[in-house]
Amino acid sequence: MSSRIVRSIANFLGFQATWWACALGAASGHPLIGPLVAFIWLLVHLATLPPLIESERTRSMEISLELKLILSAAALGYVCDSALVVLGVLEFPESAGIALPTTPWMVALWMAFAATLRHSMNWMRGRYLVGVLAGALFAPLAYRAGEVLGALTLAPAPFGLFAVAAVWLAAIPLLLWLRERFESG
Numbered sequence: 001m002s003s004r005i006v007r008s009i010a011n012f013l014g015f016q017a018t019w020w021a022c023a024l025g026a027a028s029g030h031p032l033i034g035p036l037v038a039f040i041w042l043l044v045h046l047a048t049l050p051p052l053i054e055s056e057r058t059r060s061m062e063i064s065l066e067l068k069l070i071l072s073a074a075a076l077g078y079v080c081d082s083a084l085v086v087l088g089v090l091e092f093p094e095s096a097g098i099a100l101p102t103t104p105w106m107v108a109l110w111m112a113f114a115a116t117l118r119h120s121m122n123w124m125r126g127r128y129l130v131g132v133l134a135g136a137l138f139a140p141l142a143y144r145a146g147e148v149l150g151a152l153t154l155a156p157a158p159f160g161l162f163a164v165a166a167v168w169l170a171a172i173p174l175l176l177w178l179r180e181r182f183e184s185g
Helices: 003-027 033-047 059-086 104-114 128-149 159-184
Strands: none
Touching (some): 003 104, 003 128, 059 104
């Protein structure tokens, strides 16, 4: 197995571990576990990040690109999930921690997701329609799974799921576009 495939698998598993830590931590009254796991995983991710194109980019340029995308996703995630809270689509139980209006662990999830876009989710590069479909399908499933675990509550179906789908069908293409802009700039 090539090192690139191994890195992609590790990237995917790192994101999954972060998702579970965030959701289970929030559901069990330990909402800081998820951001801590996300922080550690993102540090490891950045520390082990090789240049994608050895001759054209230095390692520091790759880290800079990755950080721009991760921080952009943090801002986007804060705005999107906060809007869902303000609109009454999304609510967090007390066990999920402080919500201003969204929670730190939700923002950490957006950051962790962004760290997959140039690696395990690289296949979506430039495929905006795929991003729309992936956002509309998989984000509601992830939020619903978080609800089943007790980390959050969505507005009654189908409105809550449709609202999450609407946010993410725009968010993934936007993140893909930002990725391309950062890489070309």
